[in-house]
Amino acid sequence: MKQRLRVAAYAVCIRVDAVLLARSPAADGGREWVLPGGGMEHGEDPVDTVVREVAEETGYTAEVTALLGVDSLHVPDHPGRLGTRVDHQSLRLLYEGRVVGGALRPEANGSTDLAAWHPLAAVPALRRVPLVDTALRLWPERPATGRLPDPAGNG
Template identity: 55%
Template sequence: MAKETLRVAAYAVIIDSGRILLARLNGTEGRRWTLPGGGIEHGEDPYHAVIREVAEETGYRVAVDELLGIDSHRRPSAYRRARPRTDFHAVRVLYTAHITGGELRHETGGSTDRAAWFDLRRVPGLTRVSVIDAALALHTARPADGHTVPTT
């Protein structure tokens, strides 16, 4: 039987002049680009979590513009080498935001090791986490219910 793991996180979609701000995740599945953001701490509001996470991972201070939507992503066979096996479910709260201050820098001692701006046209060629695709789909479609179709 797989161990059930739920992770609730908040992420920022920061797009400026045709570029998107990303952070490079340095995790168990290798280095992959993701949105700046991360796990919500117990008792923390997602709105405050995304502001904190962006600052930690990129050095920028941000203002949240709007709630973009919620993405639910489940990987029943996640962490295949882990024992016991893990049924991983991520609930990702996605916001749009803009930079209000700070300077781009890389996180040290955290889950990411690099932050960078990418032309939006380059995103499909990046090794990336699925939250980027879900967020960009929401950003483009702007569904009234703020919901993405669950990915497997």
């Protein structure tokens, strides 16, 4: 089986008591909320990736203020292109970001269709990817290893 590694960088932008999220298509055809961010281009620095992705998906200019952590997701039998299966791993770098300019707007012709600030208290009721919850735990906890403890006790 072909192996595929995707490295991506995401921003956790929180102001007052709200988090900035973008809306993306879900596998079932619906929509789900995601962190602004995405895949690194070859040769690109991950900080540059997250700044570029925030601008593309939200209209905002952001600056990175801290590295919050690293999340790794391994899916050994992931659906690939043209019906093939791949051994897929996603390495996701999570940065704290601060909006320093721009204006909120949806992405034009991209992977997301809406960007919005959501009250932190309302996030549990949103349809969202699990990485949102990981990021919202990393943001206040800031573990020294950059990883949250494994709930199964494996690390």
